Structure formats: structure tokens, C-alpha cells
Amino acid sequence: MNIDGRLxxxxxxxxxxxxxxxxxxxxxxxxxxxDPLCQHDxxxxxxxxxxxxxxxxxxxxxxxxxxxxxxxxxxxxxxxxLGSELFTDHARKYRYIFLPQGTQLGYQQQDVLDFPTGSVIxxxxxxxxxxxxxxxxxxMEVRLLVKRSNGWVFIPxxxxxxxxxxxxxxxxxxxxxxxxxxxxxLTLTYESPSQLTCQICHQIGDDEQLRFGxxxxxxxxxxxxxxVNGQIVNQLQYWQxxxxxxxxxxxxxxxxxxRDTSAPLQQRAKAYLDINCAHCHNDxxxxxxxxxxxxxxxxxxxxxxxxxxxxxxxxxxxxxxxGRGDDSSLPLRMELNGAADRMPPIGRxxxxxxxxxxxxxxxxxxxAQDCASG
Numbered sequence: 001m002n003i004d005g006r007l008x009x010x011x012x013x014x015x016x017x018x019x020x021x022x023x024x025x026x027x028x029x030x031x032x033x034x035d036p037l038c039q040h041d042x043x044x045x046x047x048x049x050x051x052x053x054x055x056x057x058x059x060x061x062x063x064x065x066x067x068x069x070x071x072x073x074x075x076x077x078x079x080x081x082l083g084s085e086l087f088t089d090h091a092r093k094y095r096y097i098f099l100p101q102g103t104q105l106g107y108q109q110q111d112v113l114d115f116p117t118g119s120v121i122x123x124x125x126x127x128x129x130x131x132x133x134x135x136x137x138x139x140m141e142v143r144l145l146v147k148r149s150n151g152w153v154f155i156p157x158x159x160x161x162x163x164x165x166x167x168x169x170x171x172x173x174x175x176x177x178x179x180x181x182x183x184x185x186l187t188l189t190y191e192s193p194s195q196l197t198c199q200i201c202h203q204i205g206d207d208e209q210l211r212f213g214x215x216x217x218x219x220x221x222x223x224x225x226x227x228v229n230g231q232i233v234n235q236l237q238y239w240q241x242x243x244x245x246x247x248x249x250x251x252x253x254x255x256x257x258x259r260d261t262s263a264p265l266q267q268r269a270k271a272y273l274d275i276n277c278a279h280c281h282n283d284x285x286x287x288x289x290x291x292x293x294x295x296x297x298x299x300x301x302x303x304x305x306x307x308x309x310x311x312x313x314x315x316x317x318x319x320x321x322x323g324r325g326d327d328s329s330l331p332l333r334m335e336l337n338g339a340a341d342r343m344p345p346i347g348r349x350x351x352x353x354x355x356x357x358x359x360x361x362x363x364x365x366x367x368a369q370d371c372a373s374g
Contacts, residue, residue, distance in 0.1 A: 045075055045098060050120055050146050058142055058157045058166035068124045068166075069094050069139055077122065078244065080235065082221040083257045084275045087352040089188060090132050090181060091140065094124040097217070105245040109253060110297055113217050113245075121145040121214055127190055131180040140175060141192040142166045145214055152213050158192055170195045188349050197346060215279040220253035220296055255296045258358065269362035270296050272355050273330075276344065292319055300366075305330055307371035323368030325360030334359065 038055035040046040042062040049055055058068070066073030069092075077096035085093060098120040099105070106114025115121075122144055126137040139159040146153045157166035158173040172194035178187040219236070226235045236252065239245045256263035258272040274296035280287035281294040293303040302308050305319035310329035317329040325331060333343040335356045342348070 047100065047118065051118065051148055054155050054168055056168050063098065063122060068142055069126050081224060081226055082216050083224045083255055084221060084271045086276055087348060087355065089190060089348050089350055090128065092126045092137060096122040099244060107245060107248060108219065112214050115147050117147055117149055119147045127177045128179040140190055154195055156192060156195060172197065186350060216275065220255040221275060223252050223254045265362050265365060269359055272358060307369060318371045320363055321371045322366035323364060325363035328363050331356050331359040
């Protein structure tokens with residue numbers, strides 16, 4: 001297929017995505033199947049294809065030797081963990097970083113790590129098939145973020161059990177799932193995002209321009225203990241020993257796992273809001289106009305939700321009403337599931353009940369303040 005043909009095919013995929021097609025995986029496979037860059041020995045990473053095209057099948061990039069949910073099957077990728085994770089209807093997530101040989105991650109104090117051109121971030125989503133306490137699961141999707149010479153590119157794949165591989169699905173997909181959680185049977189439709197939907201969370205607006213980038217790989221969420229060869233080590237220090245990052249001297253930003261009950265309640269609550277909300281609620285995010293800023297490092301105040309009016313929401317009220325968790329809009333919108341009310345607005349269809357309780361409990365401990373009288 002010539003360049004004009006490939007561009008035309010890509011345009012068609014984006015058009016289908018924008019028109020709400022549920023799944024163009026088969027279309028994608030047909031449109032790009034002739035691309036010679038995707039015909040590659042899967043024993044090694046297909047760096048050239050990652051930089052130039054969207055292959056119809058995940059396996060054609062050579063990123064994994066087996067199932068992408070098995071962290072031992074990556075073809076040279078670095079499996080990593082975050083202290084706290086974005087809630088996605090109880091999905092389990094497996095993350096990998098692939099770096100071009102001889103390159104390093106750039107240290108950033110607060111922002112996402114500086115990734116060299118050619119980097120690939122892989123995020124695998126799997127849903128429990130029996131219950132959230134059982135290991136039984138089905139892979140649902142695999143998302144790639146590839147840093148090309150002109151910036152980050154999102155390449156979404158939906159898993160197909162019939163071929164034990166993932167198909168390109170630029171328009172996303174919808175799959176019914178059912179499992180139990182805390183004794184309650186949950187039946188829902190799992191949605192993998194379209195290429196356009198993904199930009200809502202991953203877009204960054206600065207210098208009067210919009211760009212696209214990762215969300216989770218920040219020092220404060222990576223600064224966590226992990227197990228390596230049966231030993232517990234610090235993840236960042238392990239990366240430094242491998243030569244993929246150079247850490248400055250001194251202490252590094254840290255946000256606890258919000259489920260860690262040994263950590264202070266306020267730090268746990270802020271860690272949850274940071275990973276689940278701050279990618280939109282920051283100076284350059286898609287929710288900047290709300291006035292709500294939820295980064296972990298921010299001091300508590302009006303911009304962090306204290307007596308901040310819930311702008312643009314029909315329910316009104318205040319995001320955080322100190323001492324009154326039940327009357328605060330922030331945990332209420334985390335609890336509501338209607339499309340017009342829930343927060344985050346995409347990426348979930350059921351509430352994270354444990355997190356709602358955490359945020360309410362934290363707000364209840366804040367010194368009482370009468371937001372209504374200003």
C-alpha cells in the first residue's frame with residue numbers, strides 16, 4: 001500500500017471512530033494487512049513499525065512472546081507498578097515500558113518522566129471473570145502509547161481470544177462482563193476507548209497548543225517497593241541500577257498507595273485524587289476551567305476544592321465542604337454513575353465504593369468551615 005493509500009485508510013478509521021462505530025477491528029485488519037512494515041519476526045521488537053504505522057495485530061510489533069498479562073513474556077520491556085492506580089470498573093492492569101537501546105528516562109520532579117523518542121508504554125487491561133478476589137480473568141484490551149518524532153501516538157487494541165492476539169480497534173469496543181465484588185454481582189459493559197475519546201484524559205494544553213501524553217509515570221507514583229528476584233527493592237533505585245534513569249541526590253517525591261491504611265488519611269486521599277482526577281484537574285488539563293486542582297503536591301485550599309463551588313454541575317454545592325463529607329460534591333460525583341453526573345466522566349460505569357468512603361472520611365476530619373456563608 002502506498003503512502004496516500006495508508007493515509008486514506010487512517011482517515012477512514014478516524015472517521016468511523018468519530019461517527020460512533022462500536023468496533024472497527026476487522027476493518028483495521030483489512031485496511032492495514034498489506035503494510036510490509038508489519039511483517040516482522042516477532043522474536044524481536046519491531047521498532048520501525050512502532051515509529052511509522054499502526055499494525056493490525058499487536059503481535060506484529062514483537063513486544064511480547066506470550067500473553068501480555070504475563071510480566072515474564074515481555075520482549076525486553078520493563079514491567080512496572082504505580083503506588084495507586086486509576087480505577088476502571090475493577091479492571092486489573094499490567095504496565096510495561098520499552099526504551100530504545102542506549103536511552104534513558106529523564107527525571108522530572110512533578111511531571112511525567114521525560115521519555116526519549118522511540119519509547120513505548122504498554123498498558124494491559126484484564127477483567128475478573130468470577131470475582132475480584134479470584135485470579136481468573138480475561139484480557140480486554142491493550143493500549144500503546146508510542147513516542148514518535150512528532151510526539152505521542154495512541155494505538156488501541158482489543159483482545160481476541162479466538163486468535164490469542166489483539167486486533168487494532170481505533171473506534172474502541174464494548175464488551176459485556178459479569179463478576180462479583182464484595183458479595184454483589186456486577187454486570188456491566190466494559191468499554192475500551194476510541195482513539196478520539198482517549199484524548200480527553202491524555203490531552204495537555206500549554207503554550208496555547210494541545211498535545212498528547214502519558215498520565216501515570218510520575219516519580220511520586222513510581223517511588224514504590226517492588227519484588228525483584230525474590231528481594232524487595234525500591235523501583236526507582238532498581239531502574240537506576242539498570243542504567244535507565246539517573247536519580248538526583250536526596251529524597252524523591254512520594255505518594256502512598258491509597259489502600260495503605262498505615263499511611264496518613266489525608267495523604268491517602270490526595271494520592272487517590274491525584275491519580276484518578278488530576279490529569280484533567282490541573283492548570284493545563286481538560287477540566288482546567290472548573291478551578292479545581294487536585295495534584296498531590298498542592299496545599300489544601302480553594303483551588304484544591306475547599307469551599308470551591310461545583311462549577312457547571314447541576315447538583316451545585318461545594319467540591320469539598322470541610323467537616324461535611326456527606327454534603328461535599330466531590331465524593332458524591334465519585335459515587336454517582338449517571339453519564340451527566342459521574343466523575344471521572346469516562347472510564348468507569350460503577351463506583352469505587354472504597355474510595356468514596358475514603359474521601360468522605362478524609363473530608364469529615366478537616367476543620368469545620370461554613371462554605372455557605374463564605
